[in-house]
Amino acid sequence: MSDAIDSSKIIDGKAVAQKVEAEVSKTVAALKEKNIFPKLVTVLVGEDPASQMYVRMKHKACERVGILAEDCILPATITESELLNKIQALNADKTVSSILVQLPLPKHISAQTIMNAIDPKKDADGFHPFNMGNLLINEEGLVPCTPKGIIRLLEEYKIDVQGKNAVVVGHSNVVGKPMAAMLLNRNATVSVCHIFTKDLKSYTIEADILVIGVGVKHLIKEDMVKPGVVVFDVGINQDSTGTHGDVDFANVIHKASLITPVPGGVGPMTIAILMSHVVKCAETIGQ
Ligand SMILES: NC(=O)C1=CN([C@@H]2O[C@H](COP(=O)(O)OP(=O)(O)OC[C@H]3O[C@@H](n4cnc5c(N)ncnc54)[C@H](OP(=O)(O)O)[C@@H]3O)[C@@H](O)[C@H]2O)C=CC1
Ligand SMILES: Nc1nc(=O)c2c([nH]1)NC[C@@H]1CN(c3ccc(C(=O)N[C@@H](CCC(=O)O)C(=O)O)cc3)C=[N+]21
């Protein structure tokens, strides 16, 4: 069953992202008065078309809010130590506020080794172990942008987190794990499910707040959620028919009280929060 969609249930990530970007633009203007010019350097290794598109989206966002953006494009054949040298040069460059190394990296390079090399003060992604560790002890500074964007959506839509059953599906370092930590920091009762979870539905059906970041089109069906659930769909699954989330949106919306669409939900928030982090880095470094 997928009859008429009640648009009042749709969480408008694009609109909230515009609001965040407007805040960032103001801060950027104020920093420029103080001769501080926030600058993001994106590092793209190889020629993956999806990665190229994401980097382009980040550069466009920088343009919208007045952040300088530089593109560092490197061949897929670059060695780990050559890439480390590049990171060190960017760490030392006083005009650079933030460094973003686009993931995934080629197989012969350890993503974690590269993340560890980025100056934690320039880590707009929030992937450095120092920043991740602070998140875990409820000192949220530079934290991963996607879960932070979801927290901002919860705030904008005035959804209480304390005491709620929050279920996170997917336990990656960039989405699921930091999401679980942020929900725990706000006193939700958090369950984290993943590929080894036995009987996924027995968890998702109990969720008041459900976050899915897996990368499997329409993994979450109507019969897996309880009436009134608030759903955040992180999944991006591209096929010949377009971009799809991890949630069977057209059917799950009938049971949800609020739900993010794909596209136009969590994705734009990830980028807006990234912009706010570049500014945060610039304020900290004073450059
Ligand atoms: N909208 C946005 O801003 C962003 C969207 N994404 C999208 O979110 C999705 C997840 O990304 P990312 O976290 O980087 O991906 P990863 O592949 O790193 O993580 C996927 C997670 O889902 C789990 N998983 C895989 N299959 C299943 C299954 N059938 N049932 C339950 N759990 C499963 C994995 O478990 P295990 O590791 O054990 O296999 C893992 O924990 C992708 O579609 C990606 O494109 C990502 C970042 C930002
Ligand atoms: N170092 C690093 N940092 C990242 O933040 C990072 C990364 N690597 N690697 C890849 C993932 C993916 N990601 C997305 C960001 C925005 C959208 C987004 O805005 N999507 C739009 C358009 C989707 C479409 O139409 O294809 C939307 O959902 O509305 C999607 C995905 C950031 N990532």
Ligand SMILES: [Mg+2]
């Ligand atoms: Mg994985």
